[in-house]
Each structure stands twice: as structure tokens, then as C-alpha cells.
Amino acid sequence: MIQNRDVISISISDEEELILASDCSGGIGSKEGDAVIVDPETVGYYCFRVAVMECLSVGATLKAVQILNFTSNSAWESYYCGVKKGLSELNKEDIPITGSSESNIVLHQSALGVTCIGTRIKERPFTSCHNLAHALIGTPLVGNEVITNGASVAPLSLFMDCVLHSSIIDILPVGSKGVFHELSLLLGNPLRREDVTSGQDLDKSSGPSTSFLISYKKEDEHDVRKLTGRHFHSLHLSC
Numbered sequence: 001m002i003q004n005r006d007v008i009s010i011s012i013s014d015e016e017e018l019i020l021a022s023d024c025s026g027g028i029g030s031k032e033g034d035a036v037i038v039d040p041e042t043v044g045y046y047c048f049r050v051a052v053m054e055c056l057s058v059g060a061t062l063k064a065v066q067i068l069n070f071t072s073n074s075a076w077e078s079y080y081c082g083v084k085k086g087l088s089e090l091n092k093e094d095i096p097i098t099g100s101s102e103s104n105i106v107l108h109q110s111a112l113g114v115t116c117i118g119t120r121i122k123e124r125p126f127t128s129c130h131n132l133a134h135a136l137i138g139t140p141l142v143g144n145e146v147i148t149n150g151a152s153v154a155p156l157s158l159f160m161d162c163v164l165h166s167s168i169i170d171i172l173p174v175g176s177k178g179v180f181h182e183l184s185l186l187l188g189n190p191l192r193r194e195d196v197t198s199g200q201d202l203d204k205s206s207g208p209s210t211s212f213l214i215s216y217k218k219e220d221e222h223d224v225r226k227l228t229g230r231h232f233h234s235l236h237l238s239c
Contacts, residue, residue: 045082045083053212068099136235137158153211179202180196187215
């Protein structure tokens with residue numbers, strides 16, 4: 001596993017490595033026993049979103065997507081469409097999709113797993129820059145909030161724009177452990193609560209990575225704010 005990231009790297013040549021990133025969803029869907037009721041296409045989209053953001057955030061190029069559907073045979077097409085929607089937002093419609101469905105046992109709740117497979121050059125280019133600032137892009141949301149406050153979710157296309165932006169040095173999706181935890185991983189140093197000031201809840205789950213962190217060159221903040229618009233939330237560090 002790459003240090004501080006939720007991916008696995010496997011050497012495939014002297015120059016390249018395979019990158020695997022996964023996410024899962026349980027009890028979220030359209031079955032009577034589900035805790036959050038939402039259409040399976042949306043579940044497929046957000047499950048893919050988490051995995052692909054983790055994959056792309058370490059500099060990998062996406063090569064394939066795997067869907068593991070435990071809900072029902074009939075749910076496959078909706079999950080597939082959700083993944084295709086995410087790929088479309090990334091302008092990667094030609095990425096192959098494979099997977100399997102549980103057809104022997106009927107579960108009372110929906111369950112899904114998505115794995116994104118990519119490759120990257122082992123020695124990832126990194127621009128050394130000490131004069132960095134940090135921001136949260138999007139709003140931490142979880143459960144039904146993701147559906148009712150969809151306008152506050154950082155778009156997947158915006159994440160891709162940030163990955164490619166020359167002023168953004170590093171990027172990390174925020175998951176269930178919240179902004180403060182992920183910021184400590186991004187910086188590679190343990191933080192104290194009083195070190196960080198933000199208008200956002202730093203401990204709240206960001207569910208299916210509805211927000212992400214960026215480190216960027218301070219002198220280019222105007223360009224970064226212009227790129228991210230209303231999704232930009234400053235993070236002030238005193239350490």
C-alpha cells in the first residue's frame with residue numbers, strides 16, 4: 001500500500017506499477033431492508049466515485065473498472081449505468097468494465113463493491129514547493145444528505161481538473177474519517193485540533209468522498225479559487 005493512501009501498488013515492470021483502489025456500499029439502495037433508500041444507479045455512481053478518486057489522486061491512469069454486485073441480477077444494469085456516468089464525467093467512456101453478480105443467494109439489503117485499476121510510473125513526478133496552502137473542495141455529506149444536498153458535492157469532473165492543474169501539488173479524497181484525519185495524512189504529520197481553522201465540520205464523515213483536499217501554491221490561489229468556485233473552502237493551518 002502506498003503510504004497514507006487507500007490504494008495498493010503492485011510492480012509490473014521496471015518502470016510501471018499497478019494501482020488498485022476499492023470502495024463498497026451496504027444497506028444503501030432500493031430494497032425494503034436498506035437504511036438509505038436511493039436508486040441503484042446513484043449508488044453505483046458514488047461507489048465508483050470513491051474508488052476512482054483514490055486511484056487518480058496518486059497519479060494513476062485508469063485502465064479498468066470492476067463491479068461486484070451482491071444485490072441482485074436486476075441491479076447490474078443500474079450499477080453499470082452509474083459507473084458509466086462517472087466515466088463520462090471524466091471523459092473516459094472507453095474504459096472497460098467487468099464484474100460479477102451474486103445470483104444464488106437473495107440478500108435483504110443492497111451491497112456493492114467497485115474496484116478501479118490503473119497504472120502509473122513508479123517514480124511519480126513531484127514538484128517540491130514549501131510555500132503551500134490547503135483547501136477543502138466540496139462539503140462533507142453522508143447518507144441522505146448526499147441526495148438532498150447534491151449541489152454541495154464536489155463534481156467528479158472538477159476533481160479531474162484539480163488533478164491536472166499545475167498549481168495543485170497534491171490531492172486527497174475525504175472519506176468517512178473526516179477532513180481532520182485526511183489532512184493529517186496529506187501533510188504526513190500529526191496535527192493538533194487547534195492547528196486547523198475552517199468553517200466546515202472537520203470530523204464529519206464525507207461519505208462517498210463528496211469533498212476532497214488540495215495542497216496548492218499560495219501565489220496561485222486566485223487561479224485555484226477561480227477553478228473551484230463555490231466549492232472552495234479555506235483551511236488555515238497555524239503549524
